[in-house]
Amino acid sequence: MKVDQAVAQTGTRESILKNAEVLVSDNGIQNVTISEIAKRTGVADSVIYHYFKNKEDLVFSIAKSHFRNAYNELHDQLEGILEPVSKLSKMIWYHLRYGQTHYNYPRIWLFECRANRSFYKHSAYQAVRKYAEVLLSILQEGVKQGSFRNDVTMRLVRELIFGAMDWEILQGLATPSEPYQLSHIQEIMALILPMIETPPRKLAENNDKASRIVEAAEQMFSQCGYKNSGIKKIARLANVAEGTVYEHFKNKEELLFYIPKLRWTEHFNSITEVFEVKTPIKKLARFIQHHFMLILTQPMFIKTFLLDLQLNPRFYETEAFAIFQDYCCIVDQILEAGKIDGSVRESVDTDKFKNLLFGGFNHLALRWLILKPGQKTDRLAEMDETIKLLTRAVIYNP
Missing domain, CATH: 1.10.357.10 (Tetracycline Repressor, domain 2)
Structure with missing residues (x-):
């Protein structure tokens, strides 16, 4: 009986995650309520709070679930591949393909998680780090085998590769008419390999109010984040009246x-x-x-x-x-x-x-x-x- 109950609870939690993923991907976290997620899942609001602390915890848990799944699947994808270059190519292909086959996930990962400072303190971020370690281990393995250079900082290379893949996906989200193609793997590898393959032996004081406002906003957004920065605080930091800010800008977003x-x-x-x-x-x-x-x-x-x-x-x-x-x-x-x-x-x-x-x-x-x-x-x-x-x-x- 206890086993059946545990299975049922796991199913409920997964159902909540899947339904929340669709709603948040389509509308953004700010425009979705716990009640809407509960209604779509067919449970009471209290059931969601049984599994998740709040809406942010729920959204971060979506990313955590995906990175855990991706980590496990990637292990199967790489099994039997011995040569580091092939492993590297396979991981890049898998990472981009995962974004294509899980349509809602990239929007949540890039727009709702990576853009949120709190995510990096959440347990979900540890799942991201564990996944990223796979790429680093491939690069380090290549160094040990002599396929990759030993005078290159592979952690730096890992940042470049993940950055390139994120940018590829982000550009696809920004221009849906031109989604990224898995056929581009060869072009990506053609840039990465020359970097790592072993070569063959052969704010000052400002009297302008508009500038002060911009500098104050830049500082406030950087330190507190856009959502936690108000026009009143920006005006105070810029040493201008709140109304002066609105003389130059319609609102905070502008x-x-x-x-x-x-x-x-x-x-x-x-x-x-x-x-x-x-x-x-x-x-x-x-x-x-x-x-x-x-x-x-x-x-x-x-x-x-x-x-x-x-x-x-x-x-x-x-x-x-x-x-x-x-x-x-x-x-x-x-x-x-x-x-x-x-x-x-x-x-x-x-x-x-x-x-x-x-x-x-x-x-x-x-x-x-x-x-x-x-x-x-x-x-x-x-x-x-x-x-x-x-x-x-x-x-x-x-």
């Missing part, structure tokens, strides 16, 4: 979206030094360095961009996103010039490289600024190694 528009425009305009370098590979290295320096020079903006903007579906409807796209297209120009002069491999897929670059940046910035902000890390050394890895991914070696 202020949020103005920040990336301003910062990416500033960064875009400051990048002219990249084009003072003549060779495409040196231009690419200079661009990557310039981009990564944002973590050091604009940490508050990058935190806000990662958590409150990039994982916000409405960001992709703004003028700020168009400016960001123009900025990213500088990479297209550099790689095209490299293909013309022969310094960049003709087979390099530009879009996949941008996924690797910008997605990897996101993961590194997340670790440096949010997950382990107090940890002593030689960021400049990691930055230099990242530049070497990314340029190695595209360079032509006859």
